[in-house]
Amino acid sequence: MRIVCPFCGERELGEFTYLGDAKPVRPAAGAGADAVYDYVYLRDNIAGVMSENWYHGGGCRAWLKVTRNTLTHEISAIEPAAGAGAAKVGA
Amino acid sequence: MAEFSWDVRSPLDRALAVGRYGARGDAGVTLTEIRNFDLVQVMARRGKAAEMAKAAKARFGSAAPKTPQAVQGSDATLIWSGPDQFFVLSKGGKHAIGALGQAFAQSASLSDQSHARVLISVSGVKARAMLAKLSSIDLHSGVFAVGAAAATSMDHTSVTLWRGNDLADGLAVFNVLVFATFAESLWHTMLDSAAEYGLAIAHSEQLA
Numbered sequence A: 001m002r003i004v005c006p007f008c009g010e011r012e013l014g015e016f017t018y019l020g021d022a023k024p025v026r027p028a029a030g031a032g033a034d035a036v037y038d039y040v041y042l043r044d045n046i047a048g049v050m051s052e053n054w055y056h057g058g059g060c061r062a063w064l065k066v067t068r069n070t071l072t073h074e075i076s077a078i079e080p081a082a083g084a085g086a087a088k089v090g091a
Numbered sequence B: 001m002a003e004f005s006w007d008v009r010s011p012l013d014r015a016l017a018v019g020r021y022g023a024r025g026d027a028g029v030t031l032t033e034i035r036n037f038d039l040v041q042v043m044a045r046r047g048k049a050a051e052m053a054k055a056a057k058a059r060f061g062s063a064a065p066k067t068p069q070a071v072q073g074s075d076a077t078l079i080w081s082g083p084d085q086f087f088v089l090s091k092g093g094k095h096a097i098g099a100l101g102q103a104f105a106q107s108a109s110l111s112d113q114s115h116a117r118v119l120i121s122v123s124g125v126k127a128r129a130m131l132a133k134l135s136s137i138d139l140h141s142g143v144f145a146v147g148a149a150a151a152t153s154m155d156h157t158s159v160t161l162w163r164g165n166d167l168a169d170g171l172a173v174f175n176v177l178v179f180a181t182f183a184e185s186l187w188h189t190m191l192d193s194a195a196e197y198g199l200a201i202a203h204s205e206q207l208a
């Protein structure tokens, strides 16, 4: 498998580290125990198209958001994760 | 009382043996360690990439690379090292960290890497064949031209790789910056990769 880093170009899988599902959002401060438990531990086991976090640690050291089909490994979209480089988060 | 020495020594001081190594005959690969350079990492602060670029242009007379490239500025090479960050490679203190602080005070954070990295220059008719064993980057002349750069890995070790100016005889030069503590390991891997082509080993104080 190869991943096209938006900063570096096409690279081999060995330069990247997989974090996992990019969908979970940290609950607001004061959220109940169930919401925190869900955020920390519970993951969907998706057979199909999934949004994932990958880290280009063997290259530019940027975090990426990759849309990948877990059945075929086909990658349909790659973008920098929020705040990559000096970008303002949410800007 | 024990005697201390604070002499600056290359991390390759023990591993690097000047001379020939590997197959006999004409050396297919030349490995030259470049010593005693100033290396500063410049990283834009949040939302300050444009200001950093302006400061770099004012300081070096050329724009800092926004894509994986190595750009020649006045008395310094600017090498892309990731989004919104680059290295300043120079000699003689003119662009050492103490000299750059003022220029980037409003836009970027600086980190002195002068003694944290080893710089190895790879050339020779078999340089590409030897590097192909270590790197998954396509180093063909038509793909990786003079000034091309890459933040990548060799032998599972993070490196900054860029192609310098060709030698007088037209041969390509590939520069590799590697973390000091990984340099000896990568050096031995390079020797193993180049042995079959015959190897000429040297060190130099000159930036290519």
Ligand SMILES: [Zn+2]
Pocket: A005, A006, A007, A008, A009, A056, A059, A060, A061, A062
């Ligand atoms: Zn990258």
